[in-house]
Amino acid sequence: MSARQTRREFEEIVRRLVDEDPAFGSVTPRLPLVLVAVGGVLLWAALSILMVIWGGPGVLLACVAVAVAAGVGIALTRP
Secondary structure (H helix, E strand, C coil): CCHHHHHHHHHHHHHHHHHHCCCCCCCCCCCCHHHHHHHHHHHHHHHHHHHHCCCHHHHHHHHHHHHHHHHHHHHCCCC
């Protein structure tokens, strides 16, 4: 099988998939996901420092922040 024939078959498969589901061909931007991930890492680092500095209240604040983040994540992924 030649490279041209393989490429033609691949493009035909992709064209049929896009015809069936137009969302298949759309590209989703990854920048917002990266920004959320970086923000989450920075927030977690800050909460870790606060847990050491503040002790009990810092741990409570971290637990509340994790619970809120989990709730938002669950709410956003529900259909």
